[in-house]
Amino acid sequence: MSTTSVYSPLHVARSRFVWVRGLRKHLLFWGDPAAATPGAPLLVLVHGWMDVGASFQFAVDALRTRPGWQDRPIVALDWRGFGQSDASGTDSYWFADYLADLDFILDELSPGEPIDLLGHSMGGNAVMLYAGLRPQRIRRLVNVEGFGMPSAEPEEAPDRFAKWIDELKQPARLKDYDSLEAVAERLKGNNPRLRADFALWLAQHWSHEEGDRRVISADPAHKRPQPLLYRLPEVLGFFRRITAPVLFIEGDQTPYFLLFNGKYDRNQFLERSKAVPDLRLSTVADAGHMVHHDQPEALATLVADFLQSP
Numbered sequence: 001m002s003t004t005s006v007y008s009p010l011h012v013a014r015s016r017f018v019w020v021r022g023l024r025k026h027l028l029f030w031g032d033p034a035a036a037t038p039g040a041p042l043l044v045l046v047h048g049w050m051d052v053g054a055s056f057q058f059a060v061d062a063l064r065t066r067p068g069w070q071d072r073p074i075v076a077l078d079w080r081g082f083g084q085s086d087a088s089g090t091d092s093y094w095f096a097d098y099l100a101d102l103d104f105i106l107d108e109l110s111p112g113e114p115i116d117l118l119g120h121s122m123g124g125n126a127v128m129l130y131a132g133l134r135p136q137r138i139r140r141l142v143n144v145e146g147f148g149m150p151s152a153e154p155e156e157a158p159d160r161f162a163k164w165i166d167e168l169k170q171p172a173r174l175k176d177y178d179s180l181e182a183v184a185e186r187l188k189g190n191n192p193r194l195r196a197d198f199a200l201w202l203a204q205h206w207s208h209e210e211g212d213r214r215v216i217s218a219d220p221a222h223k224r225p226q227p228l229l230y231r232l233p234e235v236l237g238f239f240r241r242i243t244a245p246v247l248f249i250e251g252d253q254t255p256y257f258l259l260f261n262g263k264y265d266r267n268q269f270l271e272r273s274k275a276v277p278d279l280r281l282s283t284v285a286d287a288g289h290m291v292h293h294d295q296p297e298a299l300a301t302l303v304a305d306f307l308q309s310p
Contacts, residue, residue, distance in 0.1 A: 046118070054076070
């Protein structure tokens with residue numbers, strides 16, 4: 001049995017469920033959205049692939065120590081099929097659904113006023129597209145490690161569709177675990193920088209009990225790749241429509257580009273970023289891909305300064 005203590009949140013979130021497009025979506029609230037003002041609007045946080053909204057707890061606690069942030073309303077969501085949000089009920093997940101879900105949720109949370117929006121990884125890619133889709137809804141945008149994907153060529157489409165169909169014929173499974181401590185060890189294995197007390201706290205939200213096992217709180221169908229190609233000209237079309245100032249935050253030890261075996265690198269990302277009308281880049285020291293876990297205080301400082309600057 002582990003003797004490590006579990007992280008104790010300084011500011012406990014309130015859970016709320018809303019019905020969006022026929023699915024029950026889980027939201028976490030710190031503060032009251034009704035308290036938002038034009039100068040200090042609602043901040044909405046969206047997580048990455050195989051993560052949950054509670055993942056932002058450490059960064060929220062750090063933000064609350066900043067002047068002007070003691071009561072500012074913050075909301076984090078669980079994407080469909082993650083955390084406590086309903087699964088889609090289908091055998092695949094489509095990126096367009098994330099954008100539509102976010103739009104419906106903002107109709108509920110802030111129908112008449114722009115928000116500040118932050119996304120990590122997959123969520124960072126989603127918020128960039130959303131800010132081009134609904135530029136009038138975003139006051140300021142923060143993208144944490146949402147670098148995008150290698151540009152795909154049309155000739156790749158048949159093989160991608162064939163691979164997708166072949167994987168549909170195989171059951172999708174996620175590994176289960178015999179204890180909360182085992183889940184925490186899995187999280188630390190994914191990210192060696194993760195503090196032990198953070199890992200134990202996250203494990204409670206990243207998994208749930210089924211009988212005597214702990215099961216990851218995600219629909220296994222998320223493991224199936226989408227057959228649709230990542231078309232760079234379309235992505236840049238979204239980028240050019242962004243009107244909000246954008247802060248891109250990366251970890252100086254990010255392993256992100258290693259995923260692509262030389263097919264996509266940071267220089268290509270920097271070239272794409274020129275399509276965004278107003279983008280600035282900040283790098284967090286001693287941080288990998290999970291910046292909000294590795295350096296929550298440094299992330300909170302960058303985010304607070306950016307969102308409060310004139």
